[in-house]
Amino acid sequence: MKLICLDLEASGLGPGSYPIEVAWKSTEHECDNFFIDPGSVPGWDFWDDFAEEMHGICRAELHQSGISVTDACDRLNAKLQGQDVISDAWEFDSFWLRRLFEAADRAMMFRLIGLSEVLSPEELIQYRFVCKAQLRRHRAMADVNHILQAIHSVKYSAD
Template identity: 55%
Template sequence: MCLDIEASGLGPRSYPIEIAWADSGSDEHDTFLINPNEVEQWSDWDEKAQSIHNIPRESLVSGLSVREACSRLNARLAGCTVICDALEFDYFWMRRLFDAARMNPAFKLAGLDAVLRPEQLIYYRIVAKAEVRKHRALDDAYALMASMKQCLSHT
């Protein structure tokens, strides 16, 4: 299972605005926007980040509340280890989400090193560099899954 997060920026006050996960074993997936308006500390907005993910702040008002987002993630990912390709960032944003909701995740995040050997990680970096990412969470979760499959089959 792979996960990707789009955020308001990359700084220490940034927060998650879109989360998606995809499961290669079942073709299940989910994606949703997160409404930052209910969290007073979530006001940081980076125009440069918006130009990359193309999610205007105004469109987030239709997103889930932080509690709904956490409940939705926990309901489907409980007990799973979910792979992400930017563990340091994704863990930070996931922690910001769950802290804002005053909840705990029922799943674990892990980096690529949890599933790829060192030589496969090198190959992954080459494959990922050649890809054009759309910087939308679901597209990037599927791209991560495809790149991982390619690396796992590469010896």
């Protein structure tokens, strides 16, 4: 079964937060990962030092290596158009994707879905157990790899 997982890192968790890093990967080994330059959007200036401590991304790195929100949306739509894309934190990731696409005045051409659409209630419990056992720095691609591994171990551990 082909799965595509997506993860975002953000400037914080509050209502003024915005996405700063995006990564996605499919079980067919297609993937992408990039920073977003918050300077490309007026008003994207909220910054939570605790969030920076969690992901380890500084604002200077975003300004230097990040792409514009327009480029980010176009890049995501070009590769993910028409696909169901899995998030293990649907509430947060959908909020940040909405902010991203609204800032770029673009329509999102893929559908973000939660784990409950691919895992049974029992598998969700197992998934949460597997994920809680691992402490790590949060970076988008590392998180995507972790999500895919955890889904695989839960779905196919009985095989």
